[in-house]
Amino acid sequence: MITVRLRGQKELAAYLKKVRRGVKITAMRAAAEYIVGDERHGLRHAPSRKQHGESNPYQWQTPKQRRAYFASDGFGGGIPYTRTDTLVNSWELVDSNDWQRVGIINTWEKSSFVIGDDQQRGHKADGWRHYLDVVKTNINGAIRAAQRAVDAWLTRNKS
Numbered sequence: 001m002i003t004v005r006l007r008g009q010k011e012l013a014a015y016l017k018k019v020r021r022g023v024k025i026t027a028m029r030a031a032a033e034y035i036v037g038d039e040r041h042g043l044r045h046a047p048s049r050k051q052h053g054e055s056n057p058y059q060w061q062t063p064k065q066r067r068a069y070f071a072s073d074g075f076g077g078g079i080p081y082t083r084t085d086t087l088v089n090s091w092e093l094v095d096s097n098d099w100q101r102v103g104i105i106n107t108w109e110k111s112s113f114v115i116g117d118d119q120q121r122g123h124k125a126d127g128w129r130h131y132l133d134v135v136k137t138n139i140n141g142a143i144r145a146a147q148r149a150v151d152a153w154l155t156r157n158k159s
Helices: 010-018 021-036 063-071 111-115 121-125 131-137 139-156
Strands: 002-004 091-095 102-106
Touching: 010 021, 010 139, 021 091, 021 102, 021 139, 111 121, 131 139
Parallel strands: none
Antiparallel strands: 002 102, 091 102
């Protein structure tokens, strides 16, 4: 499982400090939703599928891993592997009850091997980026999404 913590993102933290407490969770949720993204950007964006063969062999970590893959019928996923989108569909937002944070988690137990700290060489070569790189490249869009959410909240709640 992967948990994303945005504490170190200075730009987003600076923006959220300026937002009133009552709308802070609205801004944080909008920013987190943007970072999770969809099929075009963010954590739910998957690179296009690469075909492997003689001219483009998969880059195994070790020969032992290659043997295990073929001996276990693709680690149980079948050969050739058919993309299931389990990784990109396993991102979830978790709101706290204390209005202090919105969490982003990936509940798929194998996600770390594809985009996390245990990322395999073959997945990186196939275009999967580490989740922190994805977060960093989506921060500006997340700030814009948070600002739009705050503006909409203020418009709805004029007193």
